[in-house]
Amino acid sequence: MDGAALSLAIRNSLAEVTQYADELRDLDAALGDGDLGVTVSLGAKAVIQALEDLPDDALPAEIAKTCAKAFANANPSTMAALVAGALLAGSRVWGESTTVSIDSGAEFTAAAADSIGKRGKSQVGDKTILDALAPAADALRGADTATEALERAIEAAERGVRETVGMQSMRGRASWLQERSIGLQDPGATAFLRFLEAWRDAN
Amino acid sequence: MDGAALSLAIRNSLAEVTQYADELRDLDAALGDGDLGVTVSLGAKAVIQALEDLPDDALPAEIAKTCAKAFANANPSTMAALVAGALLAGSRVWGESTTVSIDSGAEFTAAAADSIGKRGKSQVGDKTILDALAPAADALRGADTATEALERAIEAAERGVRETVGMQSMRGRASWLQERSIGLQDPGATAFLRFLEAWRDAN
């Protein structure tokens, strides 16, 4: 897909994802401070606006950078900063390329996961967004069609989200709950899953 | 009645009057700050204690002074200060006398009312304790028996209390309500009436 199609797909997905804002707020309220709903709804709005202001022939990497900047400043929370860094890392993978393929999408996602792990000093099993993002990046690789790739990623992310329930949070605000974090689902991982689902449903 | 009988009668009445503390608190809460219940219950307790510590042969005037001091310091509110001053003024009337008669009781009450009017710069019609106290002092005069005197005083005080309902408060905290004070019964006048009733019921 080219830049214009990518931009449209992102905007469609983000318009869709805001319906999950309350769910994310409630999950984050249980483990942290409850602002994830705001991060996602303000962030989605800001990104949509920023993409609309871009010229039609913007490159995919430029689009990803624009998303990063808008999302970072809308509500500068942990999730916003991590996601912005992840998008920037992904955009570097795309370089000057004018289209996005299944493979380059997979590489983008892997770079994004890598960035979050480095910045957040976190790894799979720490009960963070990584528990959904990392397996999804793996699942994207080697699919035959975009639809199949997306389905596999959703499945992997879903499994990852479910697994976070039993984990103890090792990073971020939720880690301060220590053992009390066990039994609760990670909001950041859930946010990533909902984004994938929104992509599927809106496009 | 002699000093011992007077002291006992006062203690009996005060033990009885505390049952009205909640009523007085609520009346005072509507027009002022609601502390009249505390003033009456702490004041009654302090006076009873102080009287118990007096020798059996204490003079009536001394008994009144002891009441004044204990009541003034228990919860030093407006009512406490006014009543204490009133009791002191009354005690002066009794001088060295060893007994209290209907007439000397009436004089005591008149002096008490006079003191409150002077100290409080208030007069009948200002919606204060005076609206019950002044007519009661008049009613006490010239009765044949103590029981009759008390009944007449209660009747006069009751009428006075009823009349306060229609008045606008001109003195104290309640006066800040201005027209909004009209329609509410004066707590201080009510307290005096309840004291008379307690005297009747307990002795």
Add this chain to the structure above:
Amino acid sequence: MKKLINEPENFVDEMIEGITLAHPDMVRTPRDDKRIMVRADAPRQDRVGIVTGGGSGHLPLFKGYVGAGLCSAVAIGNVFSSPSSDQIFEATKAVNGGAGVLYLYGNYGGDVFNFDLAADLAELEDIETLTVLGRDDVASQPRERSADRRGVAGIIFAYKAAGAAAERGDSLKEVAAAAEDIIDNTATMGIGLSPTILPTTGKASFDLPDGEMEIGIGIHGEPGIHRGVLETADEVAERLMRPLVEDLGLSSGDRIAVLVNGMGATPLEELYVLYRKVHRIAEELGLTVEKRYIGEYATSLEMAGASLSLLKLDDERLALLNAPASSPFFREG
């Protein structure tokens, strides 16, 4: 009840103990019963003493304004109750340095009767006293009856000015005149958003549904002049400011001091939102804000709400406000 206390009966004494343990260099309790707190260096020879007092539950009022350039002593009552005349008298003796003592406190019946009694006792011991009453709450009485108004947060201007006058060696008459002059030029109005719970009874001091406001409320929850749906901060600023401007007869070119006072539970952020509009209205009216105080100066335990006080300034008043002062709760210069 959501209070960090022990036995409610011990609340006041334990609080005083906390203050004297925390600030032994600034204040002390000269008597056993602790209900009297004086400047650490009292009595000061040939300086007018200033005794204030009133109920507890208003920190930093009244106890907080005992210090250099402020009051010399405070007599402390129970929550929302007057101190006794005995206590006031003892405070008077403890700070008398031979130049007389000013009684400076809020116009409440219980306090007035007890301070007056103490003045009688002081006279018997040849201590000269004068009395000036804080009576700045315009909601409690119209201008014609301003002598009967209750005293609220605006009294801190009078503490500051009288304290400065005493510190520089003014006579008792002069110190009283400075306080009186400030009070004549001070007007306050408050708004309440939620009641306070009295520690002893565990009951709310008044009844105010969530989302309603009481305009003109007193610092013990006394009813005001208007009750209605809670308005915006800007509307509230208008409602508080206009009557004060009128009461003080302020007009373009006048200089003022502003006090935006929190009643207890209202966040400092909201006080600044309120101040912003007050400042803007002042600008609009051509008034210059020369001094401003924003924070908690006279509270009502955990009541939510705020009050606005204006003081019309002249050079003398401003100089007295700017003179140095320090207590555990107040600093200037």
Add this chain to the structure above:
Amino acid sequence: MKKLINEPENFVDEMIEGITLAHPDMVRTPRDDKRIMVRADAPRQDRVGIVTGGGSGHLPLFKGYVGAGLCSAVAIGNVFSSPSSDQIFEATKAVNGGAGVLYLYGNYGGDVFNFDLAADLAELEDIETLTVLGRDDVASQPRERSADRRGVAGIIFAYKAAGAAAERGDSLKEVAAAAEDIIDNTATMGIGLSPTILPTTGKASFDLPDGEMEIGIGIHGEPGIHRGVLETADEVAERLMRPLVEDLGLSSGDRIAVLVNGMGATPLEELYVLYRKVHRIAEELGLTVEKRYIGEYATSLEMAGASLSLLKLDDERLALLNAPASSPFFREG
């Protein structure tokens, strides 16, 4: 909701406007968007700049500690939200006087990531930065993981010390070391009695029935280590004090600074009741309280509750605490 605000979206900006209108001699907002506040005299040549920042709703934290002998600038986020890296970077440039800039703020993910980003941007412009994180809340992590603790009220000790070090001309490394040394020796624990209501959502930040307490609560209402029936002030003092003493390894003969901090709605009276018992426990343990701060230093809007911070003192730390400082909300010397 019982808030004195206008449109919730404008809450933070209007509050900042109020602060700058009130204190133009002390702070200013160098940019149009106002979310950056700097000392009126910034940048100061050859002095280390100190930039702090964090969410709104904690006044006097963080904005209140910008001034002489304290921080040089603050980047201000929405209520309980981080400022953006852009804002932090702009603040950095505004206070850079050529001696480098210390980032000193609380250990929260959003803040950390945004300050780190700003540090990268600063490096590109050859501004040297170092970072020290407030992480004093012992309830958030055990001692072994103290690097991951969240930062709460105790950070004001670090502001005070780092500000004093910067003021006397220490190098960036030295200023950072002074801050780090303070933080290593500071421990805090808090108790919450009622939640705060977020202006934008109108919802309670957490759920706590009347009459219950949350021990170990964070300043955004983060859950603590124990929830139960509200205890007496003395019991609460024990519960807060003991883990701090253990965490800092305090023993007889040690000197400490004590901060009893109100979270917003809790009356000052109650903080003194709490301080009283803290002081008594300290005496019992042979600890000398050399400095004490009692009042609201780091709040959570109108949350009811309090926190206790202890700082283990040595001569150097005490000297830094005692150095002069002044901001609209803080004075020393």
